[in-house]
Amino acid sequence: MSIDVRTAAPGPRPNPERPAPGAPVKLPGTGGQQQTGWSIGDRIGLAAAWFCGISLCVAAVAIVGFMAWKGVQYLHLEMLTSSPEASLDQSTSGGFLDPLVGTLILTLIGVGIAIPVGVGIAVWLTEYGRPAGLARLVESGVEIVAGTPSIVLAIFGLLVFQQSFMGVFSFTAEGGAVFGRSFLTAGSMMALIALPLVIGATREALHSIPRHVREASYALGKDKASTIRRVLLPSARSGIATGATLGMGRICGDTAIVVVLLGASMQTTPEEGFGGLLRGTGSTLTSYVYNNSPSGEGNAPEKAYAAAFVLLMIVLLLNFAVGLIGKRNKPQWN
Amino acid sequence: MEAASLNNVEVQAPDLDIDRTDRRVELLLGALASTILLLIAGMILFVLIKALPSFTHNGLAWFGAGGSVDDQLMDIFNSPADPADYVYHLRAWPLLYATVLITGVAVVISVVFSVLSAIFIVEFAPDRLRRIIEPVVKLLAAVPSVIYGLIGILVVVPFVAHHLISEDRKESVAYVIQLDGTSILVGIFILTVMICPIMIAIIVDALRSVPDKWVEGAAALGVNRWRAMRTVSLRAIRPAIVAALVLATARALGEAIMLSMVAGSVGFAPNPMDGFTFFLEPARPLASTIVDNAEGLSVVPFGQTMYAFAAILLISSAFLSFAGWAARKSFSRYTLGAR
Amino acid sequence: MELKEEQTQNGSAPGAEVPPLRQIVVESETVPIRVGDYAGPPDPEYGREPWQLNAGLDSDPIWVEERMRTEALSIAYGGKVAVSAVDLEVNSGEVLALIGPSGCGKTTLLRSLNRLVELTPAARRTGRIILDNQDVDTFDVTRLRSRVGMLFQQPNPFPMSIFDNVAYGLRERGSKKPRRKQLEPIVVDALERAGLWDEVSSNLNHPALALSGGQQQRLCIARSLAVSPEVLLLDEPCSALDPISTGIIEETIVELRNEVAIVIVTHNLQQAARIADRVAFMYLGDMVEYGPAGQVFGAPREARTQEYVGGGFG
Numbered sequence: 012m013s014i015d016v017r018t019a020a021p022g023p024r025p026n027p028e029r030p031a032p033g034a035p036v037k038l039p040g041t042g043g044q045q046q047t048g049w050s051i052g053d054r055i056g057l058a059a060a061w062f063c064g065i066s067l068c069v070a071a072v073a074i075v076g077f078m079a080w081k082g083v084q085y086l087h088l089e090m091l092t093s094s095p096e097a098s099l100d101q102s103t104s105g106g107f108l109d110p111l112v113g114t115l116i117l118t119l120i121g122v123g124i125a126i127p128v129g130v131g132i133a134v135w136l137t138e139y140g141r142p143a144g145l146a147r148l149v150e151s152g153v154e155i156v157a158g159t160p161s162i163v164l165a166i167f168g169l170l171v172f173q174q175s176f177m178g179v180f181s182f183t184a185e186g187g188a189v190f191g192r193s194f195l196t197a198g199s200m201m202a203l204i205a206l207p208l209v210i211g212a213t214r215e216a217l218h219s220i221p222r223h224v225r226e227a228s229y230a231l232g233k234d235k236a237s238t239i240r241r242v243l244l245p246s247a248r249s250g251i252a253t254g255a256t257l258g259m260g261r262i263c264g265d266t267a268i269v270v271v272l273l274g275a276s277m278q279t280t281p282e283e284g285f286g287g288l289l290r291g292t293g294s295t296l297t298s299y300v301y302n303n304s305p306s307g308e309g310n311a312p313e314k315a316y317a318a319a320f321v322l323l324m325i326v327l328l329l330n331f332a333v334g335l336i337g338k339r340n341k342p343q344w345n
Numbered sequence: 346m347e348a349a350s351l352n353n354v355e356v357q358a359p360d361l362d363i364d365r366t367d368r369r370v371e372l373l374l375g376a377l378a379s380t381i382l383l384l385i386a387g388m389i390l391f392v393l394i395k396a397l398p399s400f401t402h403n404g405l406a407w408f409g410a411g412g413s414v415d416d417q418l419m420d421i422f423n424s425p426a427d428p429a430d431y432v433y434h435l436r437a438w439p440l441l442y443a444t445v446l447i448t449g450v451a452v453v454i455s456v457v458f459s460v461l462s463a464i465f466i467v468e469f470a471p472d473r474l475r476r477i478i479e480p481v482v483k484l485l486a487a488v489p490s491v492i493y494g495l496i497g498i499l500v501v502v503p504f505v506a507h508h509l510i511s512e513d514r515k516e517s518v519a520y521v522i523q524l525d526g527t528s529i530l531v532g533i534f535i536l537t538v539m540i541c542p543i544m545i546a547i548i549v550d551a552l553r554s555v556p557d558k559w560v561e562g563a564a565a566l567g568v569n570r571w572r573a574m575r576t577v578s579l580r581a582i583r584p585a586i587v588a589a590l591v592l593a594t595a596r597a598l599g600e601a602i603m604l605s606m607v608a609g610s611v612g613f614a615p616n617p618m619d620g621f622t623f624f625l626e627p628a629r630p631l632a633s634t635i636v637d638n639a640e641g642l643s644v645v646p647f648g649q650t651m652y653a654f655a656a657i658l659l660i661s662s663a664f665l666s667f668a669g670w671a672a673r674k675s676f677s678r679y680t681l682g683a684r
Numbered sequence: 685m686e687l688k689e690e691q692t693q694n695g696s697a698p699g700a701e702v703p704p705l706r707q708i709v710v711e712s713e714t715v716p717i718r719v720g721d722y723a724g725p726p727d728p729e730y731g732r733e734p735w736q737l738n739a740g741l742d743s744d745p746i747w748v749e750e751r752m753r754t755e756a757l758s759i760a761y762g763g764k765v766a767v768s769a770v771d772l773e774v775n776s777g778e779v780l781a782l783i784g785p786s787g788c789g790k791t792t793l794l795r796s797l798n799r800l801v802e803l804t805p806a807a808r809r810t811g812r813i814i815l816d817n818q819d820v821d822t823f824d825v826t827r828l829r830s831r832v833g834m835l836f837q838q839p840n841p842f843p844m845s846i847f848d849n850v851a852y853g854l855r856e857r858g859s860k861k862p863r864r865k866q867l868e869p870i871v872v873d874a875l876e877r878a879g880l881w882d883e884v885s886s887n888l889n890h891p892a893l894a895l896s897g898g899q900q901q902r903l904c905i906a907r908s909l910a911v912s913p914e915v916l917l918l919d920e921p922c923s924a925l926d927p928i929s930t931g932i933i934e935e936t937i938v939e940l941r942n943e944v945a946i947v948i949v950t951h952n953l954q955q956a957a958r959i960a961d962r963v964a965f966m967y968l969g970d971m972v973e974y975g976p977a978g979q980v981f982g983a984p985r986e987a988r989t990q991e992y993v994g995g996g997f998g
Contacts, residue, residue, distance in 0.1 A: 064465025135374035158662045160599020236370040264489025266602040271639045306606040558840035566853035567830025679891040680843040
């Protein structure tokens with residue numbers, strides 16, 4: 012069969028009711044022709060997106076710029092090396108060495124607990140996870156912990172650590188009443204704030220390890236436990252570090268737990284006996300800022316701004332660290 | 346033939362000896378993971394038991410309105426020492442109302458703002474701006490709330506007090522409440538500023554993970570960039586938006602310090618009939634009430650009342666996680682994990 | 685090249701009712717070429733080669749006319765020129781295949797026809813693209829893309845139901861949303877033309893991503909057809925599919941040729957020989973040869989084409 016297309020007449024269209032190609036599709040009730048391009052609604056949406064984006068930029072610049080300006084204005088180096096003094100005059104009320112150290116101690120206790128527990132839970136969830144129902148429950152449990160307000164965690168902690176058998180963690184008064192407030196008690200509740208972040212980041216890191224890596228380890232005759240210890244955990248190190256750093260950021264920034272569980276004194280006040288510092292009370296940068304703001308007792312805005320600036324710098328550093336860890340240490344599997 | 350030979354393969358029972366260390370590790374880790382369940386159960390149980398007297402003495406009226414909540418709290422704090430004479434009378438409505446109002450308005454504004462900003466950052470922002478704004482948003486998401494509170498009380502509150510509150514306005518409500526700038530307006534504003542970066546960071550990450558092929562597919566059908574964003578990308582990341590929403594709501598619900606600084610810390614229920622003045626009236630949500638009164642927790646009936654507030658927060662945040670989970674599940678029906 | 689169906693009996697279980705296995709044998713040692721019959725001297729009016737188009741395909745004669753053309757089209761990514769000064773003509777009623785070794789600019793050329801290449805930030809374009817005697821730069825890019833549809837290498841249905849996928853292009857182009865009832869006939873028609881209707885008619889509300897790869901690709905065809913394009917661009921639409929799905933899609937393409945001008949990029953010379961009416965051979969960004977399929981495969985004018993279709997190219 013041979014057809015010369017140049018001379019052949021156009022054949023009938025298979026379906027005459029169908030619109031010709033390229034003709035706008037006609038839909039009843041839409042004014043005939045389909046429009047393309049940008050409708051009014053689209054333009055409004057686009058304008059709204061630009062508006063929100065630009066105001067976000069303005070707000071971000073305003074907040075960061077304002078805090079930097081106030082920080083440079085009010086921060087003096089001696090503030091970092093002197094303890095707070097009880098004084099109504101801002102020039103003699105001392106610095107915030109104690110809160111700075113308090114933030115450090117609390118952060119270390121918090122991640123010190125959160126890392127081993129969080130990594131353990133994450134490993135169990137990704138590598139074992141049996142029975143499945145329990146794993147599901149644990150997962151939602153972690154989610155609930157992540158969603159619980161820190162003020163609730165704080166007063167729950169107070170409830171627990173005021174039980175008489177918890178006396179070793181804080182200070183026991185003469186009548187046998189347990190004070191329940193100390194770096195240890197606050198730190199262990201802080202661990203709960205960091206825990207979901209550590210678990211989440213570790214799980215993500217473990218999930219991203221391809222199966223062939225595990226299989227290679229099994230093929231070498233290693234059992235699961237040593238595979239986890241020698242192969243998986245080293246590979247997940249950067250994920251764990253990311254989670255821990257995020258957790259440190261949250262711990263540094265929390266105020267409610269400090270206010271409830273670390274006592275009201277601005278100075279670090281160690282208890283007597285073994286581990287007195289950890290069983291004693293103190294303050295952190297957040298509680299220092301709060302107490303020196305007009306809502307607290309001190310009302311020393313200059314000190315508050317300076318401490319807030321230092322706090323912001325710590326958070327900035329931690330943020331920077333997260334970015335660096337994520338970029339540098341990610342194992343390349345492919 | 347092959348099938349038959351397959352049937353003849355003897356399946357050996359696994360050698361349990363080799364697995365013993367493994368088994369121990371599994372049990373150990375499993376036990377560790379289960380402690381978190383114990384912890385949650387303990388938390389809910391402890392807090393509820395501690396909170397029970399406050400609820401049983403007031404019944405459902407606990408949630409209702411009536412009288413000044415601050416006076417009632419003062420009476421509870423000053424209860425006689427004899428347990429039989431403990432005062433529990435409380436009508437917590439103003440605190441509940443403040444919690445729902447401030448959280449709700451801030452979250453609604455934030456969702457809209459965050460989604461639009463995230464679209465701007467991912468799709469429309471010039472490259473140079475995007476490179477700067479993204480890390481800044483991540484930083485803002487990590488800024489401690491007390492810093493926002495500090496800026497609020499030292500900058501925004503005085504601004505509101507000087508520019509939005511006239512003498513007339515003060516007098517119009519002077520018989521019920523004093524206006525000094527600390528108000529739900531500032532509370533909502535600062536809370537919005539605080540939770541937006543958290544949501545934006547999550548939504549931007551999610552939008553980035555939307556496969557290019559979907560956006561290209563929409564573009565190839567003659568759909569403009571905005572529509573493609575709205576109808577394909579946003580639809581695909583609805584689970585992430587819900588996750589961001591849940592996280593931000595949990596943060597807003599539990600925000601204690603910042604709101605106690607800028608929202609007035611008065612157990613007052615702002616009256617919507619006051620017109621714009623409504624927004625300038627102070628209030629105090631549950632979480633702030635607890636943190637403001639942390640010193641009084643050792644007074645038994647007062648402590649129990651505070652734990653009742655904590656119980657409400659705990660239950661609502663647990664409910665929030667559950668609602669978020671259910672919503673994510675229903676939204677991911679069409680996604681089928683294809684990301 | 686042809687598909688052979690062989691029935692093999694399952695010898696291990698005589699007597700059992702075992703359905704015969706369909707074995708598909710793809711012979712790909714050499715490319716069997718059907719050379720079209722020479723039909724007379726060149727026609728000055730049309731300027732076309734007298735090679736018979738649509739060789740060997742049992743289809744009604746169709747009207748061939750120019751739909752789209754490029755004039756001195758060049759595209760560069762940064763400093764790297766991907767397509768240089770290409771003149772290409774796309775006719776309705778034909779399947780035009782772009783062939784050539786990897787990295788020769790076929791896909792770039794294809795993606796530039798609906799200006800999708802502009803989504804790549806570094807891409808720069810010179811030259812003109814003309815659709816129905818109108819420069820495409822003179823009208824809105826969304827209008828162009830709705831007239832020139834595209835199908836991608838990987839099936840990319842949206843994470844929605846099957847119905848919503850096909851209706852997507854119609855819903856998201858105007859300011860008013862048409863109701864489902866109004867869309868239904870168009871969606872059904874598009875699915876029928878894409879050859880998918882029989883398989884999905886009972887579950888239009890199921891997630892599209894639950895379909896098989898071949899079905900997903902046909903769904904994408906239906907999605908493009910629903911907006912009635914004049915030209916359909918196919919970027920290696922079968923490279924991610926199995927031979928059976930490929931066969932079905934090829935049939936669909938050949939049927940669609942009657943209504944839409946089709947441009948297909950393919951690495952598979954057999955596929956080009958099976959379905960193309962016209963072939964453009966590209967090499968390192970240059971258009972080396974352009975002509976009826978029978979001529980390009982059977983009597984290539986250029987040595988490079990000869991080498992490539994003969995399998996001699998790297």
